[in-house]
Amino acid sequence: MSRFLSRRFADLEAYVPGEQPQDMQYVKLNTNESPFPPAPAVREAVNALEIDRLNLYPDPEGRALREALAGHYGVGMENVFLANGSDELLNYFFMAFCDGERGVAYPAVSYGFYPVYASLYRLPAQEIPLREGFRLEPGDYCGIGKNVVIANPNAPTGQTISVEEIEGIVKSNPDYVVMIDEAYIDFGGESCLPLVGKYENLLVCQTFSKFRSLAGGRLGFAIGSPALIGDLDMMKYSTNSYNINRLTMAAAIATIENDEYYVNNSKRIQENRAYTVSELDKLGFETLPSKANFIFTRCRAVDGGTLYRALKARGVLVRHWDKPEIIDWCRVTIGSREQMDIFLEKVREILREVG
């Protein structure tokens, strides 16, 4: 830290992203990317349409992409906001709606960026503990008198709450914004998007990074009432008006036009998830039920940190946190069948060695 850094940031602890080794020598099951490349049409769209036009700024309103998303989800263009990854969207949510008076509440075990934004904006944040078995109790958020952000499915647990439960939270906090982060909704969960037309205080956040195989393109979006979308727009035009680049916009439109390819990939991931869980069961692991493209699992014979390091030494990257509540556990992204077989083989090898 230099002596010039604003004192406001003296105790800020920045978010630490998962490891992104650039030599690609690992079986990479640590940051919940899709194991599948984008649909072939995405490559064509990016090549043919946009590379020669990179001298020109992109459309700051992202009209063509917002129209495609609005058509796909059956909402109006005025209900759609685009961001450079859902991380940027979360930034705008915290920036626009949360302050010293109107704080924010989120689960104590959830996406690690929420506390970073709370700290960046110096917000009174309420971290609500999960219940037994990492269960999120919707009642804990009803009438809470703060803005709320909940990942559904939650990360890193993979557990979900129902649309009815979300409606209860939204309805009971009419004077606060409820952001439902649906980064992992397309792997067997049920989206709360149908509630958007009914509640002006609900924002649903999704990403192209997981189900749509576009983590490298950086694209997230929110769907909500036109008034909330207008507020997010104000944040965007006050910080970075051209937040989505041309190549990503062209890629994303082609992605939406090829939905079947992605739905099919999601089916394969869900099959691989069931397969991996049943193989881990046989090895004495305890795995939480997951509706996401990852599982949260622990092994009775080897603690989480040891398992993470032993897997890494064998070329398989998973995610582990030193946080006390989850220190025994590892989060494992569900990849292709081949990747999961390598992961399982390495786990068996490690168990043979320790036991």
Ligand code: PMP
């Ligand atoms: N929300 C959750 C719950 C996440 O786990 C992640 C990333 N892993 C994000 C949002 C951000 O994703 P992105 O910025 O790639 O859209």
